[in-house]
Amino acid sequence: MRKVVSDQADGLRHLMANSPGQMLAVVGGGPAVGVTSVTLNLAAALVQQGKDVLLLDEHRAAPAPTAAQRQGRLLLIDARLDAQGALSPLAAQADNVLVVLQPNAPSIKASYACIKGLHYAHALPRVRVLVNFATDAAQAQHILANLAHASGRYLALALESAGWVRADPRLAQARRLNLTVVEAFQTSPAALDFRQIASDLPHWPWRRQACAEPATAVPGAPARPVLELH
Numbered sequence: 001m002r003k004v005v006s007d008q009a010d011g012l013r014h015l016m017a018n019s020p021g022q023m024l025a026v027v028g029g030g031p032a033v034g035v036t037s038v039t040l041n042l043a044a045a046l047v048q049q050g051k052d053v054l055l056l057d058e059h060r061a062a063p064a065p066t067a068a069q070r071q072g073r074l075l076l077i078d079a080r081l082d083a084q085g086a087l088s089p090l091a092a093q094a095d096n097v098l099v100v101l102q103p104n105a106p107s108i109k110a111s112y113a114c115i116k117g118l119h120y121a122h123a124l125p126r127v128r129v130l131v132n133f134a135t136d137a138a139q140a141q142h143i144l145a146n147l148a149h150a151s152g153r154y155l156a157l158a159l160e161s162a163g164w165v166r167a168d169p170r171l172a173q174a175r176r177l178n179l180t181v182v183e184a185f186q187t188s189p190a191a192l193d194f195r196q197i198a199s200d201l202p203h204w205p206w207r208r209q210a211c212a213e214p215a216t217a218v219p220g221a222p223a224r225p226v227l228e229l230h
Contacts, residue, residue: 021073027097028114029111033100037180044180051074054070056077077090092122098129101129103140126157165197170190
């Protein structure tokens with residue numbers, strides 16, 4: 001019996017060691033919404049929390065990491081959409097897609113068009129949405145609710161909140177220092193928001209966990225609404 005249990009444990013460790021890591025593709029709902037800033041700050045917050053993170057910027061035509069480099073790591077992709085609004089072949093394999101928008105009418109409209117294009121191109125079961133430069137949580141939640149309502153009746157897609165990042169002058173100061181706000185100003189509002197999102201992120205439903213147990217809520221974390229696009 002011990003031999004069987006030992007063999008099973010060895011087999012599970014081998015499977016986990018040779019399985020690719022998780023992937024998160026981050027895209028913009030419109031131009032200049034801060035996708036790169038969000039990606040870099042999330043990566044910094046995750047690293048501070050002990051996660052092993054890889055970054056890929058598709059806008060700079062950087063080489064994609066190999067399967068061996070990705071093993072057991074979280075790959076954050078600053079994803080580039082093509083002319084039809086579709087992801088690259090690598091980003092299309094992401095476990096989660098995160099759409100970043102800003103709290104203004106053009107960005108909200110563009111984000112819906114982006115979500116619609118992603119859904120039609122890849123038949124995504126869900127999309128995460130993050131409101132960047134939000135005045136406060138109430139504004140962000142209002143935008144997310146309006147976005148879900150405006151989606152109409154034609155998309156069988158779950159729109160889930162990834163949270164929000166408050167407008168914070170420290171973001172610009174950190175960029176001038178060539179640092180993320182998470183590194184440069186750890187107690188600033190934006191840094192706190194990024195760390196909250198990073199804490200929530202491992203508990204999101206991931207594609208490879210589709211048949212596993214439901215995600216466990218983070219104790220003390222603010223509720224993130226799940227919005228259905230119909």
